[in-house]
Structure formats: structure tokens, C-alpha cells
Amino acid sequence: MPDPFQQQIVLWLKRIPRGKVATYGMIASLAGNPRGARQVVRALHSSSIKQRLPWHRVVNARGRISLPKGLGYEEQMARLKTEGVRFKPNGQIDFDTYLWTGSRRGRSFLKS
DNA sequence: CTCGTGACTCCCG
DNA sequence: TCGGGAGCCACGA
Numbered sequence A: 001m002p003d004p005f006q007q008q009i010v011l012w013l014k015r016i017p018r019g020k021v022a023t024y025g026m027i028a029s030l031a032g033n034p035r036g037a038r039q040v041v042r043a044l045h046s047s048s049i050k051q052r053l054p055w056h057r058v059v060n061a062r063g064r065i066s067l068p069k070g071l072g073y074e075e076q077m078a079r080l081k082t083e084g085v086r087f088k089p090n091g092q093i094d095f096d097t098y099l100w101t102g103s104r105r106g107r108s109f110l111k112s
Numbered sequence B: 001c002t003c004g005t006g007a008c009t010c011c012c013g
Numbered sequence C: 001t002c003g004g005g006a007g008c009c010a011c012g013a
Helices: A004-015 A024-030 A037-045 A048-052 A073-082
Strands: none
Touching: A004 A024, A004 A037, A024 A037
16 A cells, blocks of 8 residues: 555645646645655656656746756646646746645645 | 665755 | 755665
8 A cells, every 4th residue: 555645645736727837845745744845756757657647737846847958848848838837938937827826715835 | 774866945145 | 046055755776
């Protein structure tokens, strides 16, 4: 039986609505481990589960794609654009518009 | 058991 | 805005 934490991560990832993005740290927190951002990553690119997870909707805390260019960066950006997510000229995602608040109806993750 | 390794984050300068 | 350094955590060699 897999770790509940990993399960939670997957579970939350699946909840990210199209056209929205979340951060690694955010998912980790929701999954129950505020310091488990790295584990989110692990869960993301390991396991065969990855093929049905919206991994492209996860970005770092600065609102930018963490993948190296040429190794996923391009693809992630393309996928996001497909869902309607726009990028600023500097390659940053507009958090005010596209950051998933963590749970339906307003902020649950973001403090006031 | 110790080390090295990240699609991370925060803090400083 | 950008890097460097430190903290964190699970996993595999």
C-alpha cells in the first residue's frame, strides 16, 4: 500500500481545474506536508500514474516552469497555452489570474 | 548507515 | 531579476 502522502498528492493534482495552475509547495501543503515540494516532484515524474496526471499544471512558487528548456519546458508551456493559460513576456504565469486557489470557492491555501 | 540527487522554497545581497 | 546558500525530504546506490 502506497504512502497516503503520495496518494494525497495524486488526488490533489487531479483536482486542479483546466486553465489553472498550482505550485509544488501548494500541493505538498494540501497533501499534508508543507515541506514536501520535492516529493510532489517525485510523485509527478515517477510512477506510471504520471500519464494521467496534469503535471503540466504544476509550476514553481515564482510562477515559472521549472523544467529545463528542451527537456519539457516547451511542452509544458504548449500544453498550458492550449488550456488557455497565458504567459507574461518574461515567461511568468499570471498568478492573479491562473493560480488555482487551492480549493473551490476562494482561498484556502492563500492567506488573506 | 551515509551520500548524492532533485520539475522546490525561502532568505539575503 | 538573478544567484548563492541553507533547509527539507524521500529514494536509490
